[in-house]
Amino acid sequence: DIQAARAALAFERGNYSEATFRAEEALRIQAAHQLPTERQRTLLLLGEIWERREEWSQAARFYNQVIGLSTAESDPVWGAYAGLARLHARAHRPAEAEAAYRQAFALMDRSLAQLQEPEHQLPFIAKMARFYGNYVDFLIAQGRTIEALHVADESRARLLRERLRGTGFVPDRTIDYPRLARNSNALLLFYAIAPERSFLWAITADGISLIPLPGEKKMSALVAAHQRLILNSRDPLDEATP
Numbered sequence: 540d541i542q543a544a545r546a547a548l549a550f551e552r553g554n555y556s557e558a559t560f561r562a563e564e565a566l567r568i569q570a571a572h573q574l575p576t577e578r579q580r581t582l583l584l585l586g587e588i589w590e591r592r593e594e595w596s597q598a599a600r601f602y603n604q605v606i607g608l609s610t611a612e613s614d615p616v617w618g619a620y621a622g623l624a625r626l627h628a629r630a631h632r633p634a635e636a637e638a639a640y641r642q643a644f645a646l647m648d649r650s651l652a653q654l655q656e657p658e659h660q661l662p663f664i665a666k667m668a669r670f671y672g673n674y675v676d677f678l679i680a681q682g683r684t685i686e687a688l689h690v691a692d693e694s695r696a697r698l699l700r701e702r703l704r705g706t707g708f709v710p711d712r713t714i715d716y717p718r719l720a721r722n723s724n725a726l727l728l729f730y731a732i733a734p735e736r737s738f739l740w741a742i743t744a745d746g747i748s749l750i751p752l753p754g755e756k757k758m759s760a761l762v763a764a765h766q767r768l769i770l771n772s773r774d775p776l777d778e779a780t781p
Contacts (some may be wrong), residue, residue, distance in 0.1 A: 542568060543581050550588055558588050579608045583615040586622050599626055614663070617646035621670050628677045640674055651701070664701050668694065672733045679738065684749045688716065688740045691731045716742045732758060 546561035562585045569578040586601035605619035624639035647670075651663060671694035678687035692714070720727045721744035729740040730752075737752035752758060768775045 540565075540577065543577065543584070546581070546584060546588075550584060550591075553591075555588050555592050559585070559592075562588065575608060576610045576612055579605055579610050579612065579615045582608070583618050583622075586619060590622060590625065595626055595629070599623060602626075612650075613646045614650040617643045617650055618666070620646065621673065624677070625673055628673075628680070633677075633681055636677060640677065643670065664698055667701075668698055672731070675731060675738070676733070676736075679749070684740075685716075685747055687738075687749075688729060688747065689714065691738075691740075692729065716740075717744055717746055720744050 542561050542565035546558045546565055549555075549558035549561055562581050565581045566578060566585075569575075569581060582601050582605045586598045586605065589595075589601060590598035602619040602622045605615050606623075620639045620643035624636045624643060627633075627636035627639055647667065651667075671690060675687045675691050675694075678684070678690060716727065720742045727740075727742035729742065731738045731740075732752075732755050734756070735754045737754060737758055739750040739752055741748045741750060753761070765775055768778060
């Protein structure tokens with residue numbers, strides 16, 4: 540457990556060589572003491588490490604090992620399917636990516652139901668958010684922009700419901716967004732902010748447009764600059780600013 544924790548910490552810090560060494564040490568200890576659940580989680584971590592190191596075949600090997608291990612926990616398994624989905628998408632294999640995403644979705648609710656304590660639920664919810672973000676990216680790359688909007692909307696509602704401890708409504712994927720805009724007599728804006736790139740869906744009674752936006756860091760800098768102008772009693776519309 541100590542080696543696995545050190546591996547996870549090194550991974551978060553971006554020290555992938557140390558993370559690999561620590562995780563392999565943890566695997567040896569877990570195998571010697573017959574700890575299949577812990578071993579499954581460490582194999583998932585190794586898959587993520589090799590994916591970050593851009594060693595795709597190594598990453599796939601570890602993700603498949605996670606799926607092949609039979610334990611009571613579904614959390615590592617859906618994480619492994621999500622990893623395989625990312626690898627398939629990167630390799631331009633959309634059918635295989637879609638199948639892996641579907642497998643991950645099927646296991647996600649079961650994993651969440653197994654978590655009883657809030658301190659365990661919050662990290663899981665963060666992983667869910669990253670997973671949905673990856674899936675939205677995949678759908679947009681396939682030209683499925685309206686389906687991506689449905690997924691982004693659903694994911695935000697699900698995450699909010701979990702934070703509210705099970706209360707709240709999660710929309711299904713049959714919502715007619717242009718009709719909502721027509722009934723509201725309004726332009727509806729839905730933002731999805733992500734580290735690498737972000738998106739804005741602009742919804743009117745006539746249809747839905749997708750506008751690509753910068754990643755989270757650049758977006759934050761633009762927002763901060765905009766707010767500084769306002770706090771300094773200046774009109775942003777009069778400034779030479781995007």
